[in-house]
Amino acid sequence: MKRLLRNPSLLIGGTIVVIIVLLAIAAPWVTTYQLEDMDMRNRFSLPSAEHWLGTDNFGRDLWTRLLYGARISIGVAVVSVGLAAIIGTLVGLAAGYFGGLFDLIVMRIVDVFLGFPPLIMALTVVAALGPGVTNLMIALTAVFWTEYARVVRAITLSQREIDYVAAAQAVGASWARILVVHILPNCLGPITVLATLGIGTAIVAESGLSFLGIGVEPPTPTWGWTLSYGMRFLRADPWMSTIAGLCIMLTVLGFNLFGDGLRDLLDPRRITSGRRGRRGAIAE
Amino acid sequence: MIGYAARRLLLMIPMLFGIIVLVFLMLNVIGGDQALVLLGQEGTPEQLEALRRELLLDQPLTVQFAAYIGKLAQGDLGYSLFQSQSVLEAVSGRLGATLELAIVALLIAILIGVPLGILAAVRHGRASDIFAMLFAQLGISMPVFWMGILLMFLFAVTLDWLPAIGRGEPLLVAIVDLFRGNPAVLLDSLAHLALPAITLGVGAAAIISRLVRSAMLDTLSLDFVRTAYAKGLGPARVTLAHVLRNALLPVVSMIGLRFGALLGGAVLTEGIFGWPGLGQLSVAAINQRDIPLIQGVVLTFALMFALVNLIVDLAYAAIDPRIRYD
Numbered sequence: 001m002k003r004l005l006r007n008p009s010l011l012i013g014g015t016i017v018v019i020i021v022l023l024a025i026a027a028p029w030v031t032t033y034q035l036e037d038m039d040m041r042n043r044f045s046l047p048s049a050e051h052w053l054g055t056d057n058f059g060r061d062l063w064t065r066l067l068y069g070a071r072i073s074i075g076v077a078v079v080s081v082g083l084a085a086i087i088g089t090l091v092g093l094a095a096g097y098f099g100g101l102f103d104l105i106v107m108r109i110v111d112v113f114l115g116f117p118p119l120i121m122a123l124t125v126v127a128a129l130g131p132g133v134t135n136l137m138i139a140l141t142a143v144f145w146t147e148y149a150r151v152v153r154a155i156t157l158s159q160r161e162i163d164y165v166a167a168a169q170a171v172g173a174s175w176a177r178i179l180v181v182h183i184l185p186n187c188l189g190p191i192t193v194l195a196t197l198g199i200g201t202a203i204v205a206e207s208g209l210s211f212l213g214i215g216v217e218p219p220t221p222t223w224g225w226t227l228s229y230g231m232r233f234l235r236a237d238p239w240m241s242t243i244a245g246l247c248i249m250l251t252v253l254g255f256n257l258f259g260d261g262l263r264d265l266l267d268p269r270r271i272t273s274g275r276r277g278r279r280g281a282i283a284e
Numbered sequence: 285m286i287g288y289a290a291r292r293l294l295l296m297i298p299m300l301f302g303i304i305v306l307v308f309l310m311l312n313v314i315g316g317d318q319a320l321v322l323l324g325q326e327g328t329p330e331q332l333e334a335l336r337r338e339l340l341l342d343q344p345l346t347v348q349f350a351a352y353i354g355k356l357a358q359g360d361l362g363y364s365l366f367q368s369q370s371v372l373e374a375v376s377g378r379l380g381a382t383l384e385l386a387i388v389a390l391l392i393a394i395l396i397g398v399p400l401g402i403l404a405a406v407r408h409g410r411a412s413d414i415f416a417m418l419f420a421q422l423g424i425s426m427p428v429f430w431m432g433i434l435l436m437f438l439f440a441v442t443l444d445w446l447p448a449i450g451r452g453e454p455l456l457v458a459i460v461d462l463f464r465g466n467p468a469v470l471l472d473s474l475a476h477l478a479l480p481a482i483t484l485g486v487g488a489a490a491i492i493s494r495l496v497r498s499a500m501l502d503t504l505s506l507d508f509v510r511t512a513y514a515k516g517l518g519p520a521r522v523t524l525a526h527v528l529r530n531a532l533l534p535v536v537s538m539i540g541l542r543f544g545a546l547l548g549g550a551v552l553t554e555g556i557f558g559w560p561g562l563g564q565l566s567v568a569a570i571n572q573r574d575i576p577l578i579q580g581v582v583l584t585f586a587l588m589f590a591l592v593n594l595i596v597d598l599a600y601a602a603i604d605p606r607i608r609y610d
Contacts, residue, residue, distance in 0.1 A: 108298065108299075108302065109302070111299050111302070112299060112302035112303055112306055113306075115299050115300070115302070115303045115586050115589065115590060116303065116544075116582075116585070116586055116589070117543075117544035117545065117546075117547040117548045117585055117586070117589050118544060118545060118548055119545075119547075119548025119549070119551055119552075120544075120547065120548060120551070120566075120582055120585045120586070123551070123566060123567075123570065123582070124307060124310055124311070124578070124582050125310065126570065127310075127311065127569075127570045127573075127575075127578045128310040128311050128314045129314060200425065204427045207427060207429075208427065208428075208429060208548075208552050211429050211552065211555070212551070212552065212555055212567050213567070213571070214567065214570050214571065224429075227429065227430060227433070228429075231433055231556075234433065234436070234437055234441060235441055238437050238441075241430075241433050241437075242433075242434070242437075245426075245427065245429075245430030245433065245434070248427050248430060249422075249425050249426050249427065249430065252425040252426075252427070253421065253422070253425035256421065256424060256425050257421065
């Protein structure tokens with residue numbers, strides 16, 4: 001608990017994340033409006049007792065739309081980061097443990113994926129598959145898996161050389177057992193940190209693609225789409241874009257702070273030295 | 285050094301080839317039927333068949349790829365399905381605008397990020413450090429398109445100081461005009477460039493400031509710093525001449541990697557400010573399912589990214605001889 005209090009990033013970030021995720025899950029219970037309920041007398045209204053966050057151009061309640069939007073934005077991010085972490089970890093474990101030609105081929109494939117600027121990779125996948133929630137998740141997974149593969153491979157390479165692995169081999173443990181029981185636990189800390197920070201990035205990427213009109217398609221009320229649609233009324237009513245952007249920023253800020261805090265917590269060197277140390281493989 | 289440069293250059297070739305293969309597979313195998321995209325629903329089966337033959341779509345994938353690579357080697361990126369120009373013309377017409385935006389944004393990012401990082405490291409734990417890192421955290425969390433909209437609303441819509449969309453004359457042309465005694469062109473170019481470049485630069489500045497701070501803090505605790513103080517050098521000289529020089533090395537290599545994110549951000553920024561660059565072109569191409577054009581734009585982005593990383597690596601090796609012997 002004391003360690004937690006000395007780590008304000010973790011505390012503040014965690015609180016923001018928990019509140020937003022709970023609100024997204026409880027969406028039907030924390031608003032009395034339906035997604036498509038229109039109130040034409042109250043178009044473009046500012047926050048009021050009736051509409052907590054105001055309304056859009058059709059008089060639809062923005063609090064409701066942003067709550068449901070959170071489900072899509074966070075959902076897409078969590079699923080794609082989760083998939084990327086699983087794929088990347090499996091690939092990294094195998095490449096690091098078996099080495100040789102397999103490792104060489106895998107790492108060259110990773111290099112090719114890293115040769116794309118991230119958003120351009122996502123654009124290419126969406127261009128090939130077409131828009132939609134599932135395709136967007138595939139696109140983001142294609143962007144993110146390489147990070148995990150590289151980090152897990154590096155850890156596996158170093159762990160493989162330590163005596164306990166040789167001991168496990170000597171008592172006849174299978175490679176699968178060694179990877180899952182012995183080496184994987186060493187990777188979980190860095191994977192968790194990467195994934196937490198990755199969710200923030202994925203939310204920005206999802207809303208960016210939806211903003212460009214090539215991500216999740218309307219009428220799904222994603223944050224990026226609400227922001228981009230609100231831009232049409234920027235002169236008359238800047239509120240709609242502002243509040244949607246604020247939602248994205250707050251959520252991303254929450255995940256980033258939480259991830260930074262986790263990193264401090266899981267890397268004791270940095271706690272004892274009391275400063276941010278070398279960022280190593282994780283990092284920006 | 286020449287050996288290192290040659291090796292580094294050679295390593296680029298398989299990677300670029302891999303990128304070409306991957307893009308080709310993604311867009312031509314899962315990307316759908318170009319003939320159908322081009323003719324729409326009105327095409328008769330005979331017309332479709334003829335067009336497929338013309339585009340080699342009736343041939344096996346290996347033949348299609350060999351034909352594509354053969355043309356690519358001659359600098360032929362194909363013909364856009366909808367722009368009534370070749371992909372090379374379409375891309376080269378837009379490349380300058382994107383490069384100009386990205387480079388100016390990177391300059392802004394370095395000019396803000398490096399001093400901020402130094403300040404935060406030198407005054408570690410104090411108010412200015414906390415303030416700088418708060419700025420960095422906000423800058424990282426703020427989506428570039430939202431930043432763009434806020435800046436546009438403030439400076440273009442409300443205050444009416446700067447134009448909201450479009451581009452003036454290319455910066456290089458404007459600078460030449462300046463020397464011909466016509467400063468108005470340059471002012472107009474800068475006015476158009478200001479909002480997009482700041483939008484794109486601030487996020488990168490936030491990340492650079494964190495990198496500089498963390499590298500400076502690492503370096504500050506090394507022995508040679510104590511030696512420098514023991515020699516009787518003042519804090520300013522130690523910080524700028526000794527610590528910063530060493531701390532900037534990892535930062536330089538990271539800036540190359542960050543350039544990829546900057547290019548992605550440029551796509552979004554171009555969308556907001558109607559900046560006529562590759563980003564806008566790619567979004568239009570995706571919406572029209574113009575496969576040859578998408579392919580060309582994506583390859584151009586990847587090539588730019590690879591070249592920047594090459595330049596950064598070579599610069600890094602030139603500054604730090606240890607790198608060459610790794």
